[in-house]
Amino acid sequence: MDVGSILSILITSLMAMVPIVLTSVGAAWSERAGVVSIGYEGVLLMSAFFGGIMAELTGNAVMGLVGGILTGIVFGILHGVLTVYLKGDHVIPGIGINLLAMGVVPFGILAYWGTAGQHQMAVTMWHWHTKYGDLSPMVFITILIAVVTWWVLFKTPLGLRVRAVGENPEAADALGISVEKYRFWSTVYGHALAGLGGAFMSVDWLGVVQKTMSGGRGFIALANMVFSGWNPLISLIGGWLFGFFDALATWLAPQHIIPGQFIRMLPYIMTLIIVAGIIGKARPPKADGKPYKRE
Amino acid sequence: MKKSGSDILKSINLKALIESLIAIFVGFLIGAIVLLAFGYDPVTTYSALFQGALGSTTGIASTLAYSTPIMLTALTFAISARTGIFNIGAEGSFYFGAIAAVIFTNIWGNMWFGLFMGMVLGALWGLPAAFLKVYRGVHEVISTIMLNWIAWFFVLWLVVGPYANPNDPNKTLRIPPSARLPLIGNTNLSIAFIIAVFAAVLSYYILWHTILGYGMRASGLNPRAAEYGGIKPKQAIIWSFIIGGIMSGLGGAMKIMGEPPTYAISQGMANVYGYGFDGIGVALVGRNHPLGIIFAAIFFGMLRAGTPLMQIEAQVPLEIIKVIQGIIVITVAIPGLYDLIKNAITRREV
Numbered sequence: 001m002d003v004g005s006i007l008s009i010l011i012t013s014l015m016a017m018v019p020i021v022l023t024s025v026g027a028a029w030s031e032r033a034g035v036v037s038i039g040y041e042g043v044l045l046m047s048a049f050f051g052g053i054m055a056e057l058t059g060n061a062v063m064g065l066v067g068g069i070l071t072g073i074v075f076g077i078l079h080g081v082l083t084v085y086l087k088g089d090h091v092i093p094g095i096g097i098n099l100l101a102m103g104v105v106p107f108g109i110l111a112y113w114g115t116a117g118q119h120q121m122a123v124t125m126w127h128w129h130t131k132y133g134d135l136s137p138m139v140f141i142t143i144l145i146a147v148v149t150w151w152v153l154f155k156t157p158l159g160l161r162v163r164a165v166g167e168n169p170e171a172a173d174a175l176g177i178s179v180e181k182y183r184f185w186s187t188v189y190g191h192a193l194a195g196l197g198g199a200f201m202s203v204d205w206l207g208v209v210q211k212t213m214s215g216g217r218g219f220i221a222l223a224n225m226v227f228s229g230w231n232p233l234i235s236l237i238g239g240w241l242f243g244f245f246d247a248l249a250t251w252l253a254p255q256h257i258i259p260g261q262f263i264r265m266l267p268y269i270m271t272l273i274i275v276a277g278i279i280g281k282a283r284p285p286k287a288d289g290k291p292y293k294r295e
Numbered sequence: 296m297k298k299s300g301s302d303i304l305k306s307i308n309l310k311a312l313i314e315s316l317i318a319i320f321v322g323f324l325i326g327a328i329v330l331l332a333f334g335y336d337p338v339t340t341y342s343a344l345f346q347g348a349l350g351s352t353t354g355i356a357s358t359l360a361y362s363t364p365i366m367l368t369a370l371t372f373a374i375s376a377r378t379g380i381f382n383i384g385a386e387g388s389f390y391f392g393a394i395a396a397v398i399f400t401n402i403w404g405n406m407w408f409g410l411f412m413g414m415v416l417g418a419l420w421g422l423p424a425a426f427l428k429v430y431r432g433v434h435e436v437i438s439t440i441m442l443n444w445i446a447w448f449f450v451l452w453l454v455v456g457p458y459a460n461p462n463d464p465n466k467t468l469r470i471p472p473s474a475r476l477p478l479i480g481n482t483n484l485s486i487a488f489i490i491a492v493f494a495a496v497l498s499y500y501i502l503w504h505t506i507l508g509y510g511m512r513a514s515g516l517n518p519r520a521a522e523y524g525g526i527k528p529k530q531a532i533i534w535s536f537i538i539g540g541i542m543s544g545l546g547g548a549m550k551i552m553g554e555p556p557t558y559a560i561s562q563g564m565a566n567v568y569g570y571g572f573d574g575i576g577v578a579l580v581g582r583n584h585p586l587g588i589i590f591a592a593i594f595f596g597m598l599r600a601g602t603p604l605m606q607i608e609a610q611v612p613l614e615i616i617k618v619i620q621g622i623i624v625i626t627v628a629i630p631g632l633y634d635l636i637k638n639a640i641t642r643r644e645v
Contacts, residue, residue: 038436078625088630091381091436095575096625102572103617110612111333219440226437261452268444275438276431 008132009247015135015205017236017243018142019044019197023221024228024235025146026072026193032153032230033186034166036289037079039094041218042101043191044198045211047071049105051199052121052209053112061125064203065138065196072195076188084183087291098218106211118210125204136204143236145193150232162186166285169292179292194218216268223271230285238274245270311582314632318580319594322623329618330611340609344616347604348597354604356482360554362596364389366491367546368574369592370498371539373583375435377502378535379515379528384424384439385543386571387446388417392547393560393567394450397458397467400474400552409474410490410548417544418537420446425536429529443571447564454560465562476553485553492589494542499585501538511535543571576624595620 023040030037047068055064075097082088106117113119127134153159164172165182173179197217202209220242228234245267252263327337348358368385375382392413399412424442427433458467476485502508513521514528521528550567551560560567577595581587598620602613626632 082625082628082630086630088628092579092628093625095383095579096621096623096628098621099572099576099624100618100621102569103614103619103621107329107612107614107618110614216440216444219437223437223441226434259452259456261448261455265445265448268441272427272433272438272441272445275433275441276427 004132005251009244009251011130011133011135012247012250013240013244014139015133015243016246017240018136018138018200018205019217020221020224020242021142021146021236021239022197022200023194023218024224024239025149025232026190027222027225028228028230028232028235029149029153029162029193030186030190031225031288032166032285033162033183034169034285034287034290034292035080035083035183035187035190036090037083037094037187037190038091038219038222039075039079039097040191040194040221041214041216042094042098043072043075043194044201044218045101045105045214046075047195047198048202048213049108049209051195052119052202055121055123055199055203059123061123061203064123065125065199068195068197068199068203069192070195071198072192073188075195076191079191080184080187083291084180084187087293090289090291101214102211105209109209109211113209118208121203121207121209123203124207127204136200138200138204146232146236153232163285165292166287169287173292173294183292194221197221220267220271223275226284227274229283242267242271308582308584310633311584312587315580315582315587315591315627317632317636318623318626321626322619325622326615326619330615335609335611340605340611340615343605343608344598344601346601346608348601352482354600356479356484357600358593358597359488360484360596361599362592363488363491363553364546364550364570365574365577365595366495366588366592367542367549368571369577369581369588370495370542370574370585371571372575372578373581373585373588374498374502374511374539374542375535376578376583377515378511378531379518380428380532380535381436382421382424382439382536382539383436383575384421384442384536384571385539385546385574386569387439387443388420388540388543389547389550389571390446390450390564390567391416391420392544392549393551394453394458394467394547395544396470396548396551397560398453400470401458401468404471404473406474406476406552409470409552410545413544413548414541415544417542417547418540420544421536421540422533425533428536429532450560451564454564460559466557467560470552470558474552475555475558476549478555483555485549485555487549487553490549491546491592494545495585495589498538498542502585507531507534543574546570546574573620576620579624579627582627 050071051064051068054067055061079093082093083090109119110116125136127136161177162182165179169179201213224235224238224242227238249263249266253260330337330340348354368389371385372382395412395416396409400409424435424438427438428435454467460466460468476487478485502512510526511531513526514531518528577588577591581591598616602616605611606613
């Protein structure tokens with residue numbers, strides 16, 4: 001392996017990091033407020049699709065990213081209403097959202113663009129073209145979002161209130177904090193970030209809309225969130241590690257050293273090992289995933 | 296006889312049944328709006344869908360054949376859900392059941408041996424997530440999803456590598472004729488369907504009429520209270536993964552051993568992909584009750600069996616049924632749906 005390949009793996013890993021980090025950071029905020037969602041996989045996929053449509057309709061890739069955020073917000077509102085206001089189960093809506101995405105996206109690609117399974121984007125984001133691969137400004141925006149989210153969550157009164165409703169909703173309620181309001185908007189914020197990550201994949205990083213393009217990233221992001229101890233800053237590092245394994249797998253695949261299938265397993269095996277190794281110490285927010293009903 | 300009849304009734308929640316029916320209605324309604332939005336005619340689409348699924352013996356046989364694998368993967372989810380666990384790992388066990396059928400029937404061309412090994416590999420693939428959950432506290436949703444991907448790439452390697460058919464390298468070796476499941480009458484429906492229904496009834500029996508099942512359900516309702524009552528929730532969880540793995544492994548094996556004319560895992564594993572995920576929807580619509588699952592699976596099977604005619608007559612992409620299924624599951628997730636609707640109706644009358 002020469003310096004060139006190392007540099008190109010590093011640059012690819014920065015791009016691969018973006019959707020995972022954005023989703024992890026969003027999920028960490030949402031779970032800090034006490035709302036679990038496993039629908040991020042579906043949100044990534046659907047925002048890649050709707051973000052792609054938005055980019056082509058407006059002829060502007062940035063608007064595509066906005067379209068992704070809007071898609072995320074719609075599903076955040078749906079999940080928030082079901083879990084926060086109607087006090088429903090936190091896992092089942094996500095299963096529904098993921099199933100819906102597996103239908104909407106292949107159906108939509110065929111019904112909207114008339115191609116089966118895949119569409120090459122006509123509009124994509126501006127990139128720095130380096131000798132070792134493309135780099136998107138979104139990489140830096142993602143780092144900024146992770147840092148700012150961490151800062152707000154741990155260093156401001158707003159963040160304290162968010163963590164309070166996830167840790168001890170009864171006490172927060174007694175102090176006059178609206179548990180439902182904070183939980184609902186936290187859910188929306190979490191899904192909006194995942195929406196941005198999904199649109200990044202189609203209008204920025206890969207330049208295609210594909211019916212399988214989320215590739216388990218929504219779940220890897222949840223694993224990364226657990227690994228980070230629900231901390232956006234550590235999610236950034238963890239997300240880069242997963243991005244690195246993703247990039248390494250892509251780089252190793254054509255080298256035929258070991259069968260491609262085993263290389264492709266690598267990120268998933270690493271996720272399992274890391275989560276299994278670390279989780280003894282990790283502690284979720286106390287009221288995570290528990291509906292809050294006033295006595 | 297009479298006593299067991301009322302036992303079954305007691306285990307069924309009428310409200311839940313009505314909620315599932317409402318959800319199905321909402322699914323079709325929103326599906327119709329989506330169809331209209333993309334310029335398709337919902338009436339033509341739905342009538343072709345039902346015509347294709349129920350309008351002929353072939354259609355009905357196809358409906359029941361499609362319902363078979365998802366009935367079993369739904370049982371995987373439901374058995375765990377009753378134990379308080381979200382096991383999304385049916386998909387992985389299904390792949391292993393399918394490849395086990397290919398591997399072992401080519402060693403000994405016996406149907407029962409193939410089914411048995413499918414169940415064994417399916418159960419074994421359920422264990423890592425069970426142990427990670429019980430001993431390391433890893434959330435089962437994350438571990439089972441990761442294990443599904445690992446299973447996918449591992450079985451794919453077996454499919455294109457060691458067990459590829461030398462005469463048709465895109466597919467695996469075929470199930471030898473001596474190990475294929477017998478077909479019913481003159482149809483393409485094999486006895487796999489009957490075995491799946493039997494598995495559902497057996498699951499009901501285990502959950503509601505055995506000590507093991509009692510322990511599983513008690514752990515699902517309240518693990519601490521169950522432990523206080525002398526039940527070991529950890530053991531119940533491990534058993535739920537094992538029984539669940541057996542169901543999906545059986546489903547995968549029967550998918551390959553009981554489906555003419557292929558009798559092999561096809562290119563890109565297309566004929567074994569997605570059944571685990573569909574099963575989750577079936578389980579939720581069947582309200583995690585094995586008997587509800589039989590009917591929910593037949594309903595989902597009907598949707599799938601109707602798609603060929605729907606594509607021909609209405610030119611609608613077959614994925615529309617996934618859209619409908621997704622909406623049904625989201626609607627089922629609305630808590631107190633029955634009461635919401637009932638209140639809305641009575642308010643209007645007043």
